[in-house]
Amino acid sequence: MHYAKIIPVKIIDARKAIHDANSKPEPSGGIQLTERLLDSLHRPMLDLRISVTDRCNLRCTYCMPREIFDKNHVFLPRSELLSLEEIVRVAESFVRLGVRKIRLTGGEPLLRRGIERLIEKLSALRTDSGAAVEIALTTNGVALAAKAQALKQAGLSRITVSLDALNEAVFQRMSDSGVQVKSVLQGIEAAQRAGLSPIKVNMVVKRGVNDGEILAMAEHFRHTGIILRFVEYMDVGSSNGWVMDEVVPAQEVVDLISARYPLLPVDPNCAGEVASRWAYADGAGEIGQIASVTQVFCHECTRIRLSTDGKLYTCLFAEQSDTDLRALLRTGKSDEEIRRAITNNWQNRSDRYSQGRHEFMETPRNKIEMSYIGG
Ligand code: SAM
Ligand code: SF4
Ligand code: SF4
Numbered sequence: 001m002h003y004a005k006i007i008p009v010k011i012i013d014a015r016k017a018i019h020d021a022n023s024k025p026e027p028s029g030g031i032q033l034t035e036r037l038l039d040s041l042h043r044p045m046l047d048l049r050i051s052v053t054d055r056c057n058l059r060c061t062y063c064m065p066r067e068i069f070d071k072n073h074v075f076l077p078r079s080e081l082l083s084l085e086e087i088v089r090v091a092e093s094f095v096r097l098g099v100r101k102i103r104l105t106g107g108e109p110l111l112r113r114g115i116e117r118l119i120e121k122l123s124a125l126r127t128d129s130g131a132a133v134e135i136a137l138t139t140n141g142v143a144l145a146a147k148a149q150a151l152k153q154a155g156l157s158r159i160t161v162s163l164d165a166l167n168e169a170v171f172q173r174m175s176d177s178g179v180q181v182k183s184v185l186q187g188i189e190a191a192q193r194a195g196l197s198p199i200k201v202n203m204v205v206k207r208g209v210n211d212g213e214i215l216a217m218a219e220h221f222r223h224t225g226i227i228l229r230f231v232e233y234m235d236v237g238s239s240n241g242w243v244m245d246e247v248v249p250a251q252e253v254v255d256l257i258s259a260r261y262p263l264l265p266v267d268p269n270c271a272g273e274v275a276s277r278w279a280y281a282d283g284a285g286e287i288g289q290i291a292s293v294t295q296v297f298c299h300e301c302t303r304i305r306l307s308t309d310g311k312l313y314t315c316l317f318a319e320q321s322d323t324d325l326r327a328l329l330r331t332g333k334s335d336e337e338i339r340r341a342i343t344n345n346w347q348n349r350s351d352r353y354s355q356g357r358h359e360f361m362e363t364p365r366n367k368i369e370m371s372y373i374g375g
Pocket of ligand 3: 297303314316353
């Protein structure tokens with residue numbers, strides 16, 4: 001099978017960078033920490049993903065299949081969502097504990113009322129040494145044309161737009177919607193005009209559905225400065241009916257593009273970067289591969305996720321959370337108690353789902369949906 005072949009990743013440098021980061025003590029404010037917060041497998045907590053809404057205006061078949069997320073599906077009522085103020089308060093604690101990058105996601109984050117205000121507050125956060133925190137957002141792009149300028153003005157550092165096809169019929173099949181490709185492309189153009197570059201575009205590849213779009217997408221984004229990233233279809237959640245046969249291994253995508261436009265491997269930008277990078281040999285730009293199924297990067301996973309209703313998840317493939325920050329916030333706990341809960345949660349972490357995927361898949365799991373914990 002193709003997926004036995006893996007793309008070489010440059011993990012040695014990344015590990016060294018993580019190690020170097022850990023060896024520099026930094027004051028944490030409230031609780032007594034002299035080193036970066038490490039989990040039980042010695043991984044630092046550096047990235048926070050916040051799901052700001054569990055709702056979406058698309059029904060991508062690999063994420064929110066319409067049979068499940070239909071009119072009878074019960075989304076979280078407003079009162080159960082963390083308020084914008086609660087999100088900011090929690091984010092501040094994360095930053096004091098070592099988080100350096102915050103990504104807003106969902107569901108569709110541009111559906112959350114006040115998202116610009118939230119970005120404004122988050123972008124004002126500073127680490128103990130006074131450094132700014134990177135604020136990123138992942139969107140399906142449908143509402144981006146109208147919002148790009150305001151997002152940039154609010155202080156958004158980076159944006160990733162999801163787009164699975166240029167062909168209208170294929171896109172509408174993947175997103176199970178009547179949305180037109182041009183609305184997403186207009187969103188990407190607006191983000192470029194607003195100065196949100198370098199923009200990344202994520203394409204989830206599903207065999208037999210949109211794999212015929214790989215070359216067209218590569219061609220469309222060459223010479224634009226936009227980084228197209230191919231994402232292996234993952235077994236996240238419990239509703240998408242994932243089967244391995246529908247996964248197109250990253251190596252296959254690289255081989256396909258390379259045959260037309262030769263590619264050269266590029267070193268990772270930073271520790272914990274999940275995408276492997278490739279540059280067009282003719283200078284037309286860069287692509288990325290997120291090979292979450294055929295490659296294992298649990299050993300350098302520095303991500304923690306905050307669900308729409310304030311629960312902490314330390315793995316994308318988690319089944320449950322044992323830390324409810326909303327409950328702490330709404331029962332008047334102090335910032336120090338919030339930080340203590342986050343610290344305990346991270347220190348107890350031993351997740352490595354991708355590493356043990358085949359073994360884990362033998363037992364049925366009730367994995368939490370991606371739209372709720374944030375992709
Ligand atoms: N709605 C926004 C969007 O689509 O960009 C943000 C949330 S979405 C859950 C975040 C990312 O997860 C998207 O790029 C999406 O394509 C990806 N994603 C969702 N389900 C996936 C799956 N089963 N396998 C791989 N990627 C998936
Ligand atoms: Fe919505 Fe994003 Fe999931 Fe698609 S991938 S259904 S756009 S949350
Ligand atoms: Fe991180 Fe879990 Fe993914 Fe491994 S499977 S890389 S621990 S989110």
